[in-house]
Amino acid sequence: MSTAVTAPVSQAGGGSSEVLLRVENVVKEFPVASSKLFRRSTDAVHAVDGVSFELRKGETLGLVGETGCGKSTLARCITRLYSITGGTVNFNGRDITNLEGGALRDVRREVQMIFQDPYGSLNPRRRVGSIIADPFLIHGMLDGAALKRRVQELMELVGLNPEHYNRFPNEFSGGQRQRIGVARALALQPKLIVCDEPVSALDVSIQAQIINLLADLQAELGLTYLFIAHDLSVVQHVSDRVAVMYLGKVAELADVDDLYGHPRHPYSNALLSAVPVADPNAAAQRERIVLIGDVPSPINPPSGCHFHTRCPKAQELCVAKDPALEPKFADAPSHVAACHFPVADGEDLTEAKAAIEQEDASDVGVDAVLAGLGDTPGFASPVREEEAR
Numbered sequence: 356m357s358t359a360v361t362a363p364v365s366q367a368g369g370g371s372s373e374v375l376l377r378v379e380n381v382v383k384e385f386p387v388a389s390s391k392l393f394r395r396s397t398d399a400v401h402a403v404d405g406v407s408f409e410l411r412k413g414e415t416l417g418l419v420g421e422t423g424c425g426k427s428t429l430a431r432c433i434t435r436l437y438s439i440t441g442g443t444v445n446f447n448g449r450d451i452t453n454l455e456g457g458a459l460r461d462v463r464r465e466v467q468m469i470f471q472d473p474y475g476s477l478n479p480r481r482r483v484g485s486i487i488a489d490p491f492l493i494h495g496m497l498d499g500a501a502l503k504r505r506v507q508e509l510m511e512l513v514g515l516n517p518e519h520y521n522r523f524p525n526e527f528s529g530g531q532r533q534r535i536g537v538a539r540a541l542a543l544q545p546k547l548i549v550c551d552e553p554v555s556a557l558d559v560s561i562q563a564q565i566i567n568l569l570a571d572l573q574a575e576l577g578l579t580y581l582f583i584a585h586d587l588s589v590v591q592h593v594s595d596r597v598a599v600m601y602l603g604k605v606a607e608l609a610d611v612d613d614l615y616g617h618p619r620h621p622y623s624n625a626l627l628s629a630v631p632v633a634d635p636n637a638a639a640q641r642e643r644i645v646l647i648g649d650v651p652s653p654i655n656p657p658s659g660c661h662f663h664t665r666c667p668k669a670q671e672l673c674v675a676k677d678p679a680l681e682p683k684f685a686d687a688p689s690h691v692a693a694c695h696f697p698v699a700d701g702e703d704l705t706e707a708k709a710a711i712e713q714e715d716a717s718d719v720g721v722d723a724v725l726a727g728l729g730d731t732p733g734f735a736s737p738v739r740e741e742e743a744r
């Protein structure tokens with residue numbers, strides 16, 4: 356587990372200097388128990404492993420990483436859909452880590468979430484008007500004609516026809532369904548919206564519509580976004596700052612131009628080398644950094660730097676010691692990376708050769724492990740158990 360390190364918040368990009376969300380050393384573990392006749396073992400999926408960052412009012416923080424790196428679990432910890440194993444989440448000056456009942460419900464008025472799947476996140480048996488009206492009814496804020504009027508205003512705000520109030524979700528396209536999810540998230544005028552891969556299930560043309568809609572709403576309503584995605588081009592377009600996650604930890608965090616222009620962590624470099632480039636000449640000159648192996652198991656993560664099993668620059672020190680998240684070279688204090696041997700500007704990582712023997716750690720990430728456990732005899736899916744509570 357890493358030491359808590361909170362990256363200084365830069366004043367570049369959008370947003371004010373006022374911190375809205377402070378995440379300190381957040382840990383989320385899902386216990387995994389196997390019961391056999393004479394033996395009982397208890398282990399844990401280390402989904403989020405000591406993550407710290409700050410998010411200031413009005414800004415967008417992008418969160419990227421491979422599937423299974425713990426981004427969505429972190430989002431659910433921040434929105435308190437999951438309980439937190441360790442660390443603290445401070446929202447708007449208040450510690451919300453252990454809130455329950457009415458106090459937690461009050462916070463949820465201000466922290467909302469847009470989910471990845473615009474098909475699965477809407478109840479197909481309910482009319483769109485009643486889906487968007489839910490937050491008002493749950494919090495006892497509006498009813499009757501005033502409620503209908505407000506729901507129709509929200510539909511108009513997100514570009515839906517208010518006349519379609521009585522339609523069912525299956526009568527809308529994917530993009531329109533995501534707009535319904537946005538309207539529902541906006542209903543209670545939240546301060547923070549956690550967007551968990553809000554466009555990855557949509558066609559490219561529809562993605563642009565939803566991203567532009569989110570940007571317009573941010574400018575109009577002063578919203579703060581935590582924007583989770585695995586598409587680095589989308590994240591670059593929408594974010595003021597970007598955090599790169601690997602196996603439950605933040606590997607690098609910086610203002611968007613610093614991260615895309617001067618990535619210090621070898622993992623950030625590898626991710627960026629895979630981003631498609633529009634200019635064919637630039638694309639022809641660029642060499643992709645191909646990582647060996649898969650993301651190791653979050654049940655038994657590697658010692659030291661979690662990335663050492665795949666890193667082209669790995670040395671003995673990386674196996675022994677977990678690197679601190681801190682500025683490298685002459686970078687700004689807001690640009691931090693967790694690496695003992697950071698990548699210098701112009702360094703060619705395709706030429707790098709690890710000084711340790713690397714095994715093909717052919718295992719899978721958090722999501723796959725958690726999903727798979729539910730189907731394994733003797734195991735219960737910890738996610739499903741938690742969601743059921």
Ligand code: SF4
Nearest residue numbers: 660663666673694695
């Ligand atoms: Fe981790 Fe070492 Fe690679 Fe840096 S050089 S990312 S510390 S394995």
